[in-house]
Amino acid sequence: xxxxxxxxxxxxxxxxxxxxxxxxxxxxxxxxxxxxxxxxxxxxxxxxxxxxxxxxxxxxxxxxxxxxxxxxxxxxxxxxxxxxxxxxxxxxxxxxxxxxxxxxxxxxxxxxxxxxxxxxxxxxxxxxxxxxxxxxxxxxxxxxxxxxxxxxxxxxxxxxxxxxxxxxxxxxxxxxxxxxxxxxxxxxxxxxxxxxxxxxxxxxxxxxxxxxxxxxxxxxxxxxxxxxxxxxxxxxxxxxxxxxxxxxxxxxxxxxxxxxxxxxxxxxxxxxxxxxxxxxxxxxxxxxxxxxxxxxxxxxxxxxxxxxxxxxxxxxxxxxxxxxxxxxxxxxxxxxxxxxxxxxxxxxxxxxxxxxxxxxxxxxxxxxxxxxxxxxxxxxxxxxxxxxxxxxxxxxxxxxxxxxxxxxxxxxxxxxxxxxxxxxxxxxxxxxxxxxxxxxxxxxxxxxxxxxxxxxxxxxxxxxxxxxxxxxxxxxxxxxxxxxxxxxxxxxxxxxxxxxxxxxxxxxxxxxxxxxxxxxxxxxxxxxxxxxxxxxxxxxxxxxxxxxx
Numbered sequence: 424x425x426x427x428x429x430x431x432x433x434x435x436x437x438x439x440x441x442x443x444x445x446x447x448x449x450x451x452x453x454x455x456x457x458x459x460x461x462x463x464x465x466x467x468x469x470x471x472x473x474x475x476x477x478x479x480x481x482x483x484x485x486x487x488x489x490x491x492x493x494x495x496x497x498x499x500x501x502x503x504x505x506x507x508x509x510x511x512x513x514x515x516x517x518x519x520x521x522x523x524x525x526x527x528x529x530x531x532x533x534x535x536x537x538x539x540x541x542x543x544x545x546x547x548x549x550x551x552x553x554x555x556x557x558x559x560x561x562x563x564x565x566x567x568x569x570x571x572x573x574x575x576x577x578x579x580x581x582x583x584x585x586x587x588x589x590x591x592x593x594x595x596x597x598x599x600x601x602x603x604x605x606x607x608x609x610x611x612x613x614x615x616x617x618x619x620x621x622x623x624x625x626x627x628x629x630x631x632x633x634x635x636x637x638x639x640x641x642x643x644x645x646x647x648x649x650x651x652x653x654x655x656x657x658x659x660x661x662x663x664x665x666x667x668x669x670x671x672x673x674x675x676x677x678x679x680x681x682x683x684x685x686x687x688x689x690x691x692x693x694x695x696x697x698x699x700x701x702x703x704x705x706x707x708x709x710x711x712x713x714x715x716x717x718x719x720x721x722x723x724x725x726x727x728x729x730x731x732x733x734x735x736x737x738x739x740x741x742x743x744x745x746x747x748x749x750x751x752x753x754x755x756x757x758x759x760x761x762x763x764x765x766x767x768x769x770x771x772x773x774x775x776x777x778x779x780x781x782x783x784x785x786x787x788x789x790x791x792x793x794x795x796x797x798x799x800x801x802x803x804x805x806x807x808x809x810x811x812x813x814x815x816x817x818x819x820x821x822x823x824x825x826x827x828x829x830x831x832x833x834x835x836x837x838x839x840x841x842x843x844x845x846x847x848x849x850x851x852x853x854x855x856x857x858x859x860x861x862x863x864x865x866x867x868x869x870x871x872x873x874x875x876x877x878x879x880x881x882x883x884x885x886x887x888x889x890x891x892x893x894x895x896x897x898x899x900x901x902x903x904x905x906x907x908x909x910x911x912x913x914x915x916x917x918x919x920x921x922x923x924x925x926x927x928x929x930x931x932x933x934x935x936x937x938x939x940x941x942x943x944x945x946x947x948x949x950x951x952x953x954x955x956x957x958x959x960x961x962x963x964x965x966x967x968x969x970x971x972x
Contacts, residue, residue, distance in 0.1 A: 425567045425568030425569055425672065426567075426569075426670050426671065426672050427461045427462060427566050427567050427568075427569045427670070427671050427672075428458070428459045428460045428461055428462075428668060428669070428670050428671075429460065429461075429462050429463075429464070429596075429629060429648070429668070429669050429670070429671050430451075430455035430458070430460035430462070430463040430464070430666055430667065430668050431463075431464050431629060431630075431631040431646045431648075431659070431666070431667040431668075431669075432448070432451040432452075432455065432463055432464065432465050432466075432631070432666055432667075433466070433631065433632055433633070433634055433644045433646045433659045433663075433664060433665045433666070433667065434447055434448070434451060434465060434466065434469060434633065434634065434664055435447075435633070435634045435635030435642075435664055435702070436466075436469050436470075436471075436472045436473070436633070436635065437472050437635075437637075437706050438471065438472030438473065438474070438475055438478070438637055439471070439472060439475075439478065439484075440472060441470060441471065441487055441488065441491040442491075444469060444470050444471070444472060444491075445470060445491055445494070445495050445498075448465055448469060448470070448495060448509075448511060449495065449498060449499070449502070451463065451465070451666060452499060452502075452504055452507060452509060453502070453504070454666055455507070455666060455668075456504050456507050458666075458668060460507070460668065461506070461507065461508060461566055461567055462507070462508040462509075462510070462566045462571070463507060463508075463509055463510075464509075464510040464511070464598055464600055464629065464631045465509070465510065465511040465512060465600065465631065466512055466600055466601055466602050466631055466632060466633035466642075467512040467524065467526075467575055467576045467600045467601050467602040467633065468512040468513060468514060468524060468602060469511050469512045469513070469600075469633070470488060470491050470492055470495065470511060470512065470513040470514070470527075471484075471488050471491075471512075471513060471514045472637065473512070473602040473633060473637065473642075474602070474637065474640070475514065479514060479522035480522065482516075482520075484514070485514060485515070485516045485522055486516075488513055488514035488515070489513075489514070489515055489516065491513070492511070492513045492515075492527050492529075492534060493533075493534055495509075495511070495529060496509075496527075496529040496530075496532055496533050496534050497532055497533070499529060499532065500531065500532020500533075501532070505530065505531045505532045506530075506531075507530070508528065508529075508530045508564065508566050509528070509529040509530065510526055510527070510528055510529075510564075510573060510598060510600060511526070511527055511529065511600075512524070512525070512526055512527075512575065512600050512602070513525055513526075513527050513537075515527075515537055515539060517539070523539040524539070524575060525537045525538060525539045525575075526538045526562065526573050526574075526575055526600055528562075528564055528573070535564075536562070536564075538562030538573050538575070561573075561594075562574075563594060569595050569596060569671055569672065570593065570594045570595045570596070571594060571595070571596045571597075571598050572594035572596070572597050572598065572626070573598050573599075573600070574597060574598070574599045574600075575599070575600055575601075576599065576600065576601045576602060576603060578599065579599050579601075579616055579617070579620060579630075580616065594624070594626050595626060595627065595671065595672075596626055596627045596628075596629055596671055597620060597621075597624055597626045597627070597628045597629070598629045598631070599617075599628065599629065599630050599631070600631050601630060601631060601632045601633065602632070602633040602642055603632060603633075603642065604640040604641065604642060604946065605640075605641040605642060605643040605691075605695045605946075605947065606946070606947065606948060606949050607688065607691070607692060607947055607948060607949075608688070609643075610643065610645050610661065610686075610691070613630065613645065614645075614647065614649075614655075617630050617647060617649040618649055618653035621649045621650060621651050621652070621653060622651060622652065622653060624651075625651050626651065627648060627649070627650055627651065627656070627671060628647075628648070628649045629647075629648050629669070629671075630646055630647050630648070630649070631646050631667075632644045632645055632646045632659075634661075634662055634663060634664060634665075634698075635698065635702050636698050636699040636700075636701065636702030636703055636706070636945070637702070637706075638703065638943055639699070639943045639944060639945060639946045639951065639953070639954045640699075640946055640954075641662075641695045641698050641699045641702075641945055641946070641947075643661045643662050643691070643694075643695060643698075644659055644660070644661045644662060644663065644665065645658065645659060645660075645661045645683070646658065646659040646665070646667050647659070647667075648667070648669045648671075648680075655682050656669055656678065656679055656680060657669045657679070657680030657681060657682060658681075658682050658683045659683055660683040660684075661683065661686060661691065661694070662694045662695070662698050667680075668680065689850060689851055689854040690854070692843070692847070692851060692947050693728070693851055693854065693855060695945060695947055696728050696839055696840065696843070696851075696945050696947070697728055697731045697732045698732075699839065699944075699945030699946075700712075700728055700729060700732040700733070700814075700837065700839045700945065701732035701733060703837050703943075703945075704732070704733060704812060704837070705733075707812075709810075709811075709812045709836075710737060710810070711733070711737040711738065711739060711809075711810070711811045711812070712729050712733065712737065712738055712739070712811055712812045712813070712814050712837075713738075713739040713740070713741060713802060713805055713806055713809070713811035713812070713813055713814070714726060714729065714738075714739075714740060714741070714802070714813065714814040714815075714816060714835075715740075715741050715742075715743060715798055715802055715816065715832070716740035716741065716742050716756035716759060716760065716767060717742075717743075717752060717756060717816075718742075718749075718751065718752030718753060718754070718755030718756040718759070718869075718872060719752070719755075719872060720848055720849060720852055720868075720872045720873055721816045721817065721818055721840065721848060722740075722756075722759070722816045723755070723759045723852065723867075723868045723869060723872040723873075724840060724848055724851060724852050724855075724868060725814055725816045725839050725840055726738065726740060726759050726760075726763055726765060726867070727759075727763060727852075727855055727867040727868055728839050728840075729765075729814060729839070730763040730764065730765055730867065735763050735764035735765045735766075736764075736766075738763070738765040738766070739765065739766050739767075739768075739805075739809075739811055740756065740759070740760050740765050740766065740767040740768075741767070741768060741769075741770055741801065741802060741805065742756040742757070742767060742768070742769045742770070743769075743770050743771070743772050743797075743798045743801055744769070744771050744772070744773075745771075745772050745773055745776060745794050746773050746776075747794075751871065751875070753769070755869045755871050755872050758869040758871075758872075759867070759868065759869050759872065762865050762866065762867045762868070762869065763867045770801055772794065772797045772798060772801065775797050776793065776794055776797060779793055779797070780793075792828045792831060794831075795828035795831025795832050796828060796830050796831040798831060798832070799828070799830050799831040799832065799833070799834035800830075800834075802834060802835070803834055806836075812835075812836040812837060813834060813835040813836050814835055814836070814837055814838070814839060815832065815833060815834065815835035815837070815838040815841070815941065815942050815944070816832065816838075816839075816840065817832060817833065817838060817840070817841065817941070818840050818841070818843050818844065818845050818848050819840075819841065819842050819843055819844045819845075819901070819948075819952070820844050820845040820846075820891075820894060820897055820898055820901065821845070822841060822934070822937070822938055822941060822952050823897075823901045823905065823927075823930070823931050823934070823952070824891065824897070824901075824927060824930035824931055824934060825930055825931075825933060825934030825937050825938075826891060827937060827941070829937055829940055833937065833940065833941050833942075834942075835942045836942055837942055837943060837944060838941060838942045838943065838944030839944060839945055840944070840945075841941065841942070841943075841944025841945070841951070841952070841953075842944060842945060842946050842947045842948050842951040842952070843947060844894075844898040844901065844902070845894040845897070845898060846894055846895055846898045847898075849873060852868045852872075852873050853873060855867060855868060856868050856870075856873075892923050892926070892927060896919075896920070896923060897927055899919070900914060900919060900923070900924050900927045900928070901927065901931065903917075903919075904927070904928055904931065905931065905950055905952075905956060906948060906949050906950045910966050911924060911925055911928050911966040912966075914928075925966075928966055929965075932958070932962070932964075932965070932966075935957075935958045935959070935960050935962070936960045938952045938953060939953070939957075939960065941953065
């Protein structure tokens with residue numbers, strides 16, 4: 424009975440950095456070969472980075488990706504690794520000039536063959552036909568007697584394709600290379616699907632995943648090998664580069680290895696937020712960030728995430744008190760800085776506000792928004808002068824109902840908690856402090872920022888609850904309406920307060936123009952504003968029953 428050592432390289436690539444990605448792949452190939460591997464697999468589109476979006480349409484980029492794949496194969500041969508079977512995701516071009524998402528098999532110093540997938544989820548740059556039509560040939564290779572069928576990411580989710588792929592070839596192993604973006608709880612869905620496919624095909628499923636951040640997406644890894652019957656042979660830790668090894672026989676037996684511990688719901692979200700911010704900043708060549716520190720929970724959580732992602736030496740906070748700011752807000756802002764080690768400076772805005780008012784004589788909402796816009800201008804000016812990236816600190820609850828000021832608190836280059844509901848902001852803050860206490864470190868978030876009632880402090884004694892429903896109720900309605908697609912009448916039938924539910928829906932529908940102008944931010948939910956959900960700005964549709972009393 425033949426035994427093959429399989430290596431799954433869970434790597435963090437960068438879109439468009441073909442040379443850097445190839446170097447990363449080569450290094451992993453050398454490490455895998457040194458450990459006795461005969462086959463090493465890399466994630467979907469590892470050579471190009473993922474997702475390439477409309478870069479895939481550029482002939483020059485297609486040609487460069489093909490050339491990089493061929494050069495990688497040749498370099499493996501020159502390095503004495505021609506015996507190693509390497510399965511790597513890349514980009515190719517079909518006979519009619521369309522871009523193709525491919526798994527390339529490199530062996531003997533050449534591209535031995537490619538398996539083309541013509542569709543990418545959520546991006547309209549690939550052909551939309553189903554991958555497997557009747558009569559399609561699966562992609563199969565043999566490595567020292569072990570038969571391996573190859574699939575790409577969403578193939579695994581097609582209802583009939585994976586059984587056809589593995590069973591038609593009589594394969595021992597179903598190898599799936601992936602770049603599956605993080606969403607809350609999605610890792611468990613992937614595991615369940617791999618277990619189902621392993622059971623259906625009677626093949627060992629080897630799932631190799633990408634890690635790292637790309638714009639708003641985070642890839643959380645979690646590569647795994649699942650035996651027929653559903654048991655996990657070995658798995659990689661999530662959110663980090665990792666080389667997974669597993670010994671496979673021609674009967675599909677997978678030798679037991681290390682199984683990474685599971686992450687709880689708060690740990691996985693927090694790590695996604697840290698990775699998303701870190702890679703957005705570093706991959707775009709920015710060295711540091713700046714944010715407004717108000718003493719509130721949102722800015723305190725963003726500050727903690729930024730320090731965990733980039734190191735406190737690269738995080739700069741600006742406290743910008745006005746005449747309406749409470750003493751405890753300023754104290755809490757400085758407390759957050761002391762707890763995290765970030766640099767803080769105080770820039771009072773009262774005199775600037777008074778100068779504007781001498782000219783404009785604003786009242787009401789216009790007066791309140793003026794303060795937010797002065798703060799936004801201050802942050803952008805410091806960014807221009809010192810080269811920091813401005814972080815917006817708004818959360819998903821605020822974005823949903825438009826509780827933000829364009830050119831004020833909405834300014835910035837990245838919004839780390841843009842897809843995090845307010846109730847989860849509190850939960851993550853408590854979780855982060857608890858983790859610090861468990862390791863004997865200083866909790867980074869001031870307890871008073873967590874416990875006090877939220878306020879934008881734009882007028883005397885202002886509270887968020889003056890303008891918004893209770894956050895627990897607000898978040899529940901937003902989750903049902905935005906992510907679940909539930910109508911107003913269905914919400915009311917489910918027991919939500921009719922007036923509150925309809926008001927939240929009206930506010931959400933009316934705030935699309937604000938969301939379009941908000942910075943990008945890490946996606947953690949199934950439907951993130953801007954990334955997955957874009958509604959018409961000019962829109963007279965209202966939910967049936969929305970205006971009923």
